[in-house]
Amino acid sequence: MTILEFTAIVALVSFVAGLLGSLTGLGGGVVLVPLLTALFHVDIRYAIGASLVSVIATSSGAASSYVKEGFSNIRIGMFLEIATTFGALLGAFLATRIPTSALAVIFGAVLLYSAFVSRKPRPQALRNLPPDPLATRLRLNGRFPDEGGSRSYKVQHVPTGFSLMFGAGALSGMLGIGSGAVKVLAMDQAMGIPFKVSTTTSNFMIGVTAAASAGVYLNRGYVDPGLSMPVMLGVLAGSLLGSHLLVKAETKSLRLVFAVVILVLGLQMLYKGFWGRI
């Protein structure tokens, strides 16, 4: 395959990945690493570098459309970024000491776990609980536009959410993904934040989290310009389109897409990790 053909096909695949990543709140990267390694036989370290860069583009490019809708919560985002950036730093340093097959297994396990958790029904009682006193002190509770007005929400289980976000950051730094899956699950299920708020706020945070490990990756030579170029441009175009569709899409169908995509990719990564084809 010539560089021109490779660039064109990778750009097209990345466009679709960016669209899916944006619609599901996964942030493209989680789709890209398995696709680049499986379809294009790219070494996982180059794939991780390119995906990390695309993750920043996805997050930052979509953020302005999200904030105009009034979905994202900047305080929740900033508070939890403390956890994710420390985690990302740790994850990036850990990644140098882990063999690529182990990275693939961790990647697969994260995806399967995310698929499993996202299908568990959310307890209804959570909505009527009083807020975590810590959430009130940290001013995390908020409102978001809903049909015919706005709906308020109260944030639960702040320490649990914060710890999960540290883990999400570590995975992001280790695997070069946005960890949108873990972030959405931490905020949606542990902290009881409405799905659209958690999706958009997590998207807002992903860029900062990825930037925390990007320096380490660039320095290690994981970021190849020839590969990152079509990936970044394709994902950016796809995610911009996806962020316009998100506002109109239904939460229920989004979650189903979310679960199926991560399940398939998780199985694929586990297979690659265990059978050494990575």
Added chain:
Amino acid sequence: MPGTEATGRQRHPFQPQPWRDRRIEIILGNLLRTGVLLSAAVVLSGACIYLSRHAHEPVNYRVFRGEPSEFRTIAGVIQSVMDGRGRGLIQLGLLLLIATPIARVIFSVVGFTIERDRMYVAFTLIVLAVLLYSLLGSGVGL
């Protein structure tokens, strides 16, 4: 933004809610979009040079060799842009992309300072310190 003022009046004065942050959020969103579009433009122009010179060469990413030092450091990237290299220009665009969320965090410090929210100024400074440490502490300095 007339809507913001209306909701602002209904809000309890001692509970600043995200509604009040709308202006900061919108400015931040625009900052991010500008940074991303700028970096995409730089990457795209680098891509034109790179593809015009190397379009018909074979691709090989199967074996990890790591990038040469000119694509690993800020100084190296700037030097290769000066030399008129397409891949250097792409890498410069990617550096701009990495800088975009960092700029957002810097702007958030300003935003929270204007709102006199000391707690969130402190939170944001912690995040900024981590970001700068990861960039400068890992060797990608000048």
